[in-house]
Amino acid sequence: MNLQQRIVLLNRLGEYILQDNDNWQATKQKASHQNSWFTPEFIDLATRNIALAFLQKDKLTAWADQYSFQADNTAPKNVGIVMAGNIPLVGFHDFLCVFISGHRQTIKLSSKDDVLLKHLVQQLHDWDERTRHLISFAEMLKNCDAYIATGSNNSARYFDYYFSKYPHIIRRNRTSVAILTGEESPEELNQLADDVYQYFGLGCRNVTKLYVPEQYDFIPLLNAFKKYDHLTDLHKYKHNYDYILAVLLLNRQYYMANQSILLTESKELFSPISQLNFEYYKPGEQPEAILTNNEDVQCIVGKNHIPFGKAQSPSLTDYADGVDVMKFLRDI
Template sequence: MTLSQRKELLVRLGNYMQAKDEQWQQAKHKAYLENHWFVPEFIELSINNIAANFLQPHQLEKLITQYQIPEENPAPKKVGIVMAGNIPLVGFHDLLCVFLSGNIAMIKPSSKDEVLIRHVVKKLTDWDESVNRLIIIGEMIKNCDAYIATGSNNSSRYFEYYFGKYPSIIRKNRTSVAILTGKENEEDLERLADDVYQYFGLGCRNVTKIFIPRNYDFIPLLNTFKKYDYLADHH
């Protein structure tokens, strides 16, 4: 499969993700039923971000140019991908990079985020059967040339043990911090509220610690946070 064909498939996937196809709607609903952290609001947020920020033609072309991806890859490498499951389709970008580069993605999905990634891969293979040779989903991802593994601090020790001798990217727990001056406007605080509460705070970019100056006035911040009070109903 050529680079042009892979790019065309990814653009088509982005359009599909933003459409109202019945099978896609059913997959999203099933993903919620199997993992109630994946509420419809956050599934849609993740999908829309992927479609808008990763799968537009100009964004794919930028990746292709930046990494000088050739039209043909005569000697593809097998890249094992151990995906996390903290937010919907969190492992998609790893898959995107391996697939776009013409290498072979050996995927082990998280049990918490299996429905959506399997559906996306099946859709690609429905459109072009040769995708079956470039994306393989399974429980065992042995004998790969390189690995990308994302998990907790505890699981990262196992990843290091098994994959450390190969070229690898191993990601551990991570969160973000916010530093406030007290001069933030309403829009700043609204965006901070999103960074704290979206995905129930489970994303690696979610803010989990806020640094403030002495005598900070919490009232505007707490008032802004009220927009997510409804999350307390999910337990």
């Protein structure tokens, strides 16, 4: 199977997602029942983003051309992929990279997200039998030539140990931040709510901390965030909200809140579900100066950075942790 044939198949897969037929709807419903964090709203968001941003023929062709892949990969390697399960199809970009490169891949899915990708791969198998030789799933990854693994900081230590002898990409916990000036429009604050709330804040591209100028007025922000008050209809999210609120009250810690988020001042970049940290900066200070090279930061949202509302809409070239997966695959 040559590169052009693989691109045509992927474009067809994007069309399949957008057509949203009965089989795909049933699969999404199954994934939502299996993992209650995967609500229909957020499964649709993730899959539409993939179809529109990743699985378009012209975008795939231009992307592959940047790396000068040969039409035929005459010496394919077997790449093992350990996928996370924090948001729907979070590992799809790794799958896509390996498939485009012409290498084989063996995928270990997270138990939290083992429905959607299997279904999409089965579609590829049904359309072209040759894909069965390129994509497989396994509970344990053995005898691979290279590895791409995503997990927590703790699991990354194990990955470092087991995969150290092979070419590898290992990803750890990351999160995202937003830098506000106080001059944001209501529409920009409305878009920032997407960066904070989408996928319940579980993704590495979700904003979990704000940097705001001294004397910042939080009222417009909290009002804009009310667009996601419906998330508290999910009992797991509401449980987190109530728990964090109880902890703040017991510790007599200052906080601000609406019905769906708790804002508290903290130096920490990471925040638990339903909590959003903030930190003040003084006039003349530039928070990005200490954030740009911080290994815990995936994205910076704000003026002169990723636009508000776009954190969860990566392009094909927005590689996790800034590591160019396609270059890695080209060179192994």
